[in-house]
Amino acid sequence: MKKTLLFFTLLFISQLTSAQCAMCKAVVESGDLSEAEGLNSGILYLMVFPYILVGVLLYFIIKKKFKQKN
Secondary structure, three states, X not given: OHHHHHHHHHHHHHHHHXXXXXXXXXXXXXXXXXXXXXXXXXXXXXXXXXXXXHHHXXXXXXXXXXXXXX
């Protein structure tokens, strides 16, 4: 019973969260070009940081492994 309830809860939550993309698209379509470029730049800015953090973490892990090897 708990698994079924969890399944339907996650199903409905995912449906609610996917609506946000349509809202962003509507805002961009109703605005001007500079607003769309600003939104795209903001998305890229937010997308870069997780990759930088993972890269720095991997760098330190690899560096530590090579130190232990020598």
